[in-house]
């Protein structure tokens with residue numbers, strides 16, 4: 001569902017954040033203890049979840065956002081409308097996607113339409129377009 005201004009309706013945002021919070025339960029983060037969950041909404045209505053997956057060598061760590069994107073793309077999805085992101089050590093804090101994840105979003109998403117929903121809770125969230133978070137992109 002989209003509002004007249006083109007964004008997701010509040011109830012849809014809340015639902016997507018709720019799904020991201022559930023995905024966060026699977027976070028594998030024994031090194032940073034920073035647990036992140038993401039829920040990626042496709043234009044066809046399907047939702048793909050992801051969590052961060054850390055590694056003892058640190059470098060191979062995958063962020064929650066990229067886990068969700070790679071799951072979806074590997075299953076043939078290419079059209080995305082929004083992603084909800086939640087993260088924090090115990091309590092959730094404002095959690096923004098890292099530069100690498102923003103670049104991955106830029107590969108597949110319309111910068112002026114794709115919505116990045118950073119949620120502190122289902123009721124407290126901030127919405128950005130990809131262009132706002134990645135201006136002058138490559």
Ligand code: THU
Pocket residue numbers: 029032034035036051052053054061062063064065085087095096097098101
């Ligand atoms: N992380 C994410 O999964 N997404 C973000 O948006 C920020 C950072 C992860 C990577 C690492 O496992 C942990 O959070 C601390 O950086």
